[in-house]
Amino acid sequence: MRVALFVTCLADLMRPNVAFAALKLLKLAGCTVEVPETQTCCGQPAYNSGDRATALTLARKVIDEFEGYEYVVLPSGSCAGMIRAHYEELCKDDPALLARAKKLAACTYELTDFLVNVAKLESVPGDFAGSITYHDSCSGLRELGIKQQPRQLLGKMGQVEIKEMSEAETCCGFGGTFSLKFGDISTKLADNKCENACATGADAIVGGDLGCLLNIEGRLRRKGDRKTQVLHVAEVLAGKLD
Amino acid sequence: MSSRDLILSRIRASIGRGAPADGAVLAPHLAARTRGPAPGGAWRDSREGLLQRFTERATALASTVERVPSWAEVPAAAAAYLIARELPTRAVCWPSLADQAWAGAGLQVEARPSRGDDLVGITSTFCAVADTGTLMLLSGADTHAATSLLPETHIAVVPVERVVPLMEDGFALLRAEKGEAPRAVNFVSGPSRTADIEQTVTLGAHGPYRVHLILVG
Amino acid sequence: MxxxxxxxxxxxxxxxxxxxxxxxxxxxxxxxxxxxxxxxxxxxxxxxxxxxxxxxxxxxxxxxxxxxxxxxxxxxxxxxxxxxxxxxxxxxxxxxxxxxxxxxxxxxxxxxxxxxxxxxxxxxxxxxxxxxxxxxxxxxxxxxxxxxxxxxxxxxxxxxxxxxxxxxxxxxxxxxxxxxxxxxxxxxxxxxxxxxxxxxxxxxxxxxxxxxxxxxxxxxxxxxxxxxxxxxxxxxxxxxxxxxxxxxxxxxxxxxxxxxxxxxxxxxxxxxxxxxxxxxxxxxxxxxxxxxxxxxxxxVLGSELKEMLRCIRCGACMNHCPVYQAVGGHAYGWVYPGPMGSVLTPSYAGMEHAHELPHTATGCGQCSAVCPVRIPLPELMRKEREMQVEAGLRPWQERLSLKLWGWSASQSWLYGIGTAIAARFLKRLGGADKLIHRLPLGGGWTDGRDFPAPAGKTFRELYRARKNLH
Incomplete structure (x- = not known):
């Protein structure tokens, strides 16, 4: 399988290891992975802010860069959701582009969804030992149905115990620019998330979207919790990176 | 231009209609009376199933339900209900129930509209909906709407053959037997309630505190 | 009102x-x-x-x-x-x-x-x-x-x-x-x-x-x-x-x-x-x-928001909205609070009186997941944001930063340089404990949260270096 990895702008800037972990997992699953060099962002921040023109420019660029691969995989439910669930609306006024957008959407996957349902990865190399609690990110969950996939993969790791938190499906308060515009509400929601997560006593909070993880970790640390790890599911599954 | 015409013309502009259209296009949908999804289950298939569903649902909504074999037993059942709860035995009833032997059971029942200070109201029902444990009451000269509303206790007599599966069946019966809806069609599902304070359910908001259903047959 | x-x-x-x-x-x-x-x-x-x-x-x-x-x-x-x-x-x-x-x-x-x-x-x-x-x-x-x-x-x-x-x-x-x-x-x-x-x-x-x-x-x-x-x-x-x-x-x-x-x-x-x-x-x-x-x-019937008119006023969208759950209905400032209000209020009372509301949601999608008549509320709020951008109703700083960011993201080489600088800058801000306590222009974030600092190099840099190695 010839797979293009869409790194996502947050992983590129904030946590390159997430992309390296994704790379490692895709290769283990038997994929030939390419990382289109000119890639930047899927356009979601502009789209959500109502700047349709900018979003369209970036969508066009993504389509140019990623069409032609058998699959496009992203370590983010939110960015995968942008391509799969929103490019169609964004490109609706340009029939030629729309056709290409639809084709791209059809072969675009969030990482864990791809590993479970397409590549059918049998075993994972991660060596995390301890308990984790999983935060279901909104876009992945509600736009792409990402729920069991990460849990199934984590379940393949012998020494991992999953402790479900209450309100696992409730938003952590990130919401992209919402976290800046309405900082105090965003913080309040992050607080609820941290409380629910920490109540499980898990060693690590794991999720599939860096935005949520930065938000959750940021609130945890501000409250003085230096102990609970906050990890991307790809990092946990991939284990040591070379 | 009148507001009516202005609003209608704005609507037409918004839905891309140049000029007033003929309402005849609505006729197929009005005639089809297509039903949507409804709760299913074996209870819909038999009379006893309907009665069981009706009883379960009505009870869940805080009504009490009992069943008597015939109309002759109704006054005694109503009296027993009121006496057991130390409720007044004076009541108002629908004129359509004036002929029942209330006095013989020890009740003082007047067949007249309720005035607001009556404590017990006795009605029958047009039909009852098993799905939700609901009475379907029609207003009329002999079936006053206020009788089921103003008193603190409402007793309703429900002939078992009038229990239908769904609300749609109630509407079908209404069309078949009455032609069109009377001034008020009231679906009543148990005593009035409110949860406005701390979302705590409290019975007896503005209507009855209790509803007792007597199934007949 | x-x-x-x-x-x-x-x-x-x-x-x-x-x-x-x-x-x-x-x-x-x-x-x-x-x-x-x-x-x-x-x-x-x-x-x-x-x-x-x-x-x-x-x-x-x-x-x-x-x-x-x-x-x-x-x-x-x-x-x-x-x-x-x-x-x-x-x-x-x-x-x-x-x-x-x-x-x-x-x-x-x-x-x-x-x-x-x-x-x-x-x-x-x-x-x-x-x-x-x-x-x-x-x-x-x-x-x-x-x-x-x-x-x-x-x-x-x-x-x-x-x-x-x-x-x-x-x-x-x-x-x-x-x-x-x-x-x-x-x-x-x-x-x-x-x-x-x-x-x-x-x-x-x-x-x-x-x-x-x-x-x-x-x-x-x-x-x-x-x-x-x-x-x-x-x-x-x-x-x-x-x-x-x-x-x-x-x-x-x-x-x-x-x-x-x-x-x-x-x-x-x-x-x-x-x-x-x-x-x-x-x-x-x-x-x-x-x-x-x-x-x-x-x-509204003739606008991109017409699906909002399906609303049957059940309140499920606000009941399930994490923002409504956090701040209650009075914060929204009119009759209709929560997601349905964020769509309706600008439509009924005028966008100029309610330009904040379409932004008051995280886009989590819980509202549309429970809406009895399947109104795509987050999408309608997003469309209102588009209307605001088209009408020039957003603050110039926001418009400018989106345009700048969009432009640089469409120039791959420039984006690479920009992110490489940002990664180093943010790493420095993070200091020894790798946490940024005060983010320039990002007070909305750091008033209540730290910002975890990045490692210092972008994936793009690291990946290129690794490819050159092999």
């Missing part, structure tokens, strides 16, 4: 700092959310029911003019009088006119959000007519100095029992009680005489049935039935979008509405009013007036 939606930020901050409100809001999550979930699960194929609800509402809106004409024709045939109001002022004038023509001194009202939208009570009072709110929640608000509701189904959800106890004690002059049953009885005993002595009852209408010309209200308390039965005049005020074609369509929506709102399979009372009493029927009003309000609805 006066609008304060542009003060959302300040109001939300107050709400977050109000311990009583925070305590009261917990109940939204504890009662409404599991209630709706249980009711949907118990129903069976609730998703099919939602599909049917969406289709029914769409069918009504596709031929809204014709269904309204049909409704009007049937209502008039049965003896009702139908009035059309293009805006709130006209609706108020019509209703005040009816009151004055009939020498009405006192009106009993059942809960109507459309009447809140119009500010009807103020108009009645200005004309010397006393409105008495009879829904328990609305009554509490009215005696509390005309406080606005904070939820469309549970208007006093923001108040604790303690606050209601204090209020009743102060206003009724009776011994203070914290027993909820006793508080309800106290209100009942005060309001019952009003029902019996009022000249006119005003209700809303959850639905208008075109087939029969009927108005339908769903209530639990019975005050709606009293308002439409006891006084000699009944006025039903509602929006033009509330029409549904047939009684079968109505039945489907009556399954969706209470389950989505409170988790009830049906409300205690579903009351369908058609025309005036026939001969011999001794109760019921002599006059039945139906006021159909536009107030922006016909415009």
């Amino acid at each position: 006066e609008i304060h939606s542009n003060d959302f930020k300040a109001r939300a901050r107050e709400a977050l700092a109000n311990p009583n409100l925070q305590k009261a809001l917990k109940l939204v999550q504890v009662k409404f959310v599991p209630g709706r979930a249980a009711a949907a699960a118990e129903f069976g194929d609730f998703e099919a029911l939602r599909d049917a609800g969406r289709d029914i509402r769409n069918r009504a809106l596709e031929n809204l003019d014709l269904w309204l004409e049909r409704f009007e024709q049937e209502a008039i045939r049965r003896g009702a009088r139908v009035h059309w109001a293009r805006d709130a002022a006209e609706a108020n004038a019509i209703i005040v006119g009816i009151a004055q023509a009939n020498g009405v001194k006192k009106v009993v009202k059942s809960k109507s959000m459309v009447s809140e939208e119009c500010g009807l009570n103020d108009a009645l009072e200005a004309a010397g007519v006393t409105p008495v709110e009879t829904d328990l929640g609305e009554y509490i608000l009215q005696i509390n100095d005309h406080e606005p509701p904070s939820h469309i189904v549970a208007p006093v959800i923001h108040k604790t029992r303690d606050e209601v106890s204090d209020l009743f004690h102060a206003k009724h002059g009776k011994p203070r009680t914290e027993d909820i049953g006793a508080l309800c009885r106290e209100a009942r005993e005060i309001l019952r005489p009003h029902f019996l002595s009022a000249d006119m009852g005003i209700s809303g209408a959850n639905f208008l049935v075109a087939e029969t010309g009927s108005t339908v209200i769903v209530t639990n308390e019975g005050n709606g039935r009293l308002c439409t039965t006891v006084p000699r005049i009944h006025v039903a005020l509602t929006g033009i979008e509330k029409v549904v074609p047939t009684l079968e369509d109505l039945s489907v929506l009556l399954r969706l509405l209470p389950r989505s709102a409170t988790g009830q399979p049906i409300t205690n009372y579903v009351s369908m009013n058609t025309g005036v009493a026939g001969s011999g029927d001794s109760d019921g009003p002599e006059q039945f007036h139906i006021v159909l309000l536009d107030n922006g609805r016909s415009r």
